[in-house]
Amino acid sequence: MRTYSNNQLERYPLYLKYFKELAAQGVEVISSPKISAKFGYSEEQVRKDLQNISYVSGCPKRGRQVAQLINDLETFLGYRNNTKTILVGVGHIGCALINSNTLSGIGVEVVGCFDNNPDVIGTMVNGIPVHAMDELGEVIKNKAAVIAILCVPMTAAQDVANKLVEAGILGIWNFAPGVIKVPDKVALENVNLSSSLSVLNHKVNYHEK
Amino acid sequence: MRTYSNNQLERYPLYLKYFKELAAQGVEVISSPKISAKFGYSEEQVRKDLQNISYVSGCPKRGRQVAQLINDLETFLGYRNNTKTILVGVGHIGCALINSNTLSGIGVEVVGCFDNNPDVIGTMVNGIPVHAMDELGEVIKNKAAVIAILCVPMTAAQDVANKLVEAGILGIWNFAPGVIKVPDKVALENVNLSSSLSVLNHKVNYHEK
Numbered sequence: 001m002r003t004y005s006n007n008q009l010e011r012y013p014l015y016l017k018y019f020k021e022l023a024a025q026g027v028e029v030i031s032s033p034k035i036s037a038k039f040g041y042s043e044e045q046v047r048k049d050l051q052n053i054s055y056v057s058g059c060p061k062r063g064r065q066v067a068q069l070i071n072d073l074e075t076f077l078g079y080r081n082n083t084k085t086i087l088v089g090v091g092h093i094g095c096a097l098i099n100s101n102t103l104s105g106i107g108v109e110v111v112g113c114f115d116n117n118p119d120v121i122g123t124m125v126n127g128i129p130v131h132a133m134d135e136l137g138e139v140i141k142n143k144a145a146v147i148a149i150l151c152v153p154m155t156a157a158q159d160v161a162n163k164l165v166e167a168g169i170l171g172i173w174n175f176a177p178g179v180i181k182v183p184d185k186v187a188l189e190n191v192n193l194s195s196s197l198s199v200l201n202h203k204v205n206y207h208e209k
Numbered sequence: 210m211r212t213y214s215n216n217q218l219e220r221y222p223l224y225l226k227y228f229k230e231l232a233a234q235g236v237e238v239i240s241s242p243k244i245s246a247k248f249g250y251s252e253e254q255v256r257k258d259l260q261n262i263s264y265v266s267g268c269p270k271r272g273r274q275v276a277q278l279i280n281d282l283e284t285f286l287g288y289r290n291n292t293k294t295i296l297v298g299v300g301h302i303g304c305a306l307i308n309s310n311t312l313s314g315i316g317v318e319v320v321g322c323f324d325n326n327p328d329v330i331g332t333m334v335n336g337i338p339v340h341a342m343d344e345l346g347e348v349i350k351n352k353a354a355v356i357a358i359l360c361v362p363m364t365a366a367q368d369v370a371n372k373l374v375e376a377g378i379l380g381i382w383n384f385a386p387g388v389i390k391v392p393d394k395v396a397l398e399n400v401n402l403s404s405s406l407s408v409l410n411h412k413v414n415y416h417e418k
Binding site: 006009010012013014017018038039040076077078079081083091092093095096097099100102103106107108146147149154170171172173177178179181187189191192193194195196197198199200201202203204205206 | 215218219226286287288290300302304306308311312316317355356381388396398400401403406407408409411413415
C-alpha cells in the first residue's frame, strides 16, 4: 500500500473543493498549469498528486475531466464511506465542531458524544445524544464507531485515549494540547490550536514569514 | 534572522508545556535523553531544538535548568508580548475559540470581534465587544491589533483577508477551509479542520498510519 505524507494528503481536500467550484461553474476540463496557478504549487507537484489518485490516466495536453477528478478524489478521501465517529468532551470546542459544518460532507457521521459532566449527560447536541463516560466501550461497539474526536483537557487525554483504543477505535482526532501515545495500528491526527497560534505569534513578533 | 520550519516551531509549545509540568513537580534539571523519551523525538533533534532558543548554553552532561528553559521558550514564543489580536466571524468555531482557554496564556490578547450579523453586533462574547464589519479598519488601528483570527465562510475569506491586510494586520490565523492569498510580509497559518479530519478518515479507511 502506497503511503502519503500529511502535507500531500492535506492538499487533496483543497483540490476537491476547487474542482467542485469549477463543476458548479460549468467547467468540464482543467489543466495542471491552471491548478498550479490557483494554489501556488509547482506543476510537477500537481501532476504527481493527481496521478496518485486517478484511476483513469489523465491526458495532460488536453487537460483532465473535472467530473472524473471529483469522483476519484471523493473515493480516495473516503467521502462516500460514512465513517462512524464519536466525540469525547462536549465543551466549547467539541460543541462547536458538532454544531458547525466542519464535519459535513466529508464522509464522517458523528453517532454519539461523551462527557463526564452530569449537566450535559442525557442531553442532545445538534441531535446527537451525550452519553456518560462509562458507556464509551458499549456505544463504540454497538455503533461500530472507528474514529474518535478527542476534545478533553490534556490532563485526561491519555487516559481517555487508552480507553478508546481498548474499545476498538482506529483513528483519533486529538484537540488536547499535548502529546498522547497510541499503538501503531491507531491513526492519530493532532490539532493543537494553541501551538498553531503560538507559531503565528512568534512569526509576527520576529517578522518571519 | 534564522528561520524555522513549522514542524519545528510547533514543537516548542509542547516542550514548554512539559517543562512547566516538571517545574510544578519540583524538578529543577532535565536531560535531553529524558525529553527525547517523553516526546519520541531523537536526542539530536531535542538538542538542536533547545540550542536554537537557549540564550544560556546548556551543559548536556549535567542536564538543563528547567526554569531557564521555560524562560527562554516563553521569550522565544512571544508569550510575554501580549500581541493584540482580533477575531472575524463570531460563529460556532469563532465563539468557541473566544470562550475556551485555547487563547489563554500564550501571549495574545483578543481586543475585538467582528461579524456581519446584526443580531450579534453590539453584543459581547466572553467580555469582548462584537463590532460591525465596516469598523474593521478603525478598530485595528485604534487597538494596534497585528494578528487576525479568520473564522468566516470560505466565500468571504479572501475579501476579508484583503481588508485585514489593508488595515495593517501582520498575521492571519485562517480557519476558512481553503486557500487565501496574502502578501509576503503577512504571516499566514491555516487551520483547515475539515482537511485534517479527511486525512484521518483516509488513513482509517485505507489502514494507513
